[in-house]
Amino acid sequence: MNQADTAELKTTLTGVRLPAKQPELLEYAVRQHAEPPLLDALRSLSDQKEYASLDEVVEELLAVQPRRDGAPSHAPKAESGAPPGGDAYTK
DSSP states (O other): OOHHHHHHHHHHHTTOOSSEEHHHHHHHHHHTTOOHHHHHHHHTSOSSOEESSHHHHHHHHHTOSOOOOSOOOOOOOOOOOSOTTGGGGGO
């Protein structure tokens, strides 16, 4: 699901009583005559989780948050102190 689709979904779900679980969101979207791809996206959500905001729904659909798979994160590199672009930066 892309950002345009999630924006359309948020518009479709505006007015739904929150917090809500997936079945309630899906039922509301059906009553609003949502397009089939949007309904499919809602069906992919967990039916056990309660969503306090439409932003939470969108974040889950877009997988905005990084996954916590146990892999070590990369350490940042030390700063060089030089301006970005090196010598070409000042010319």
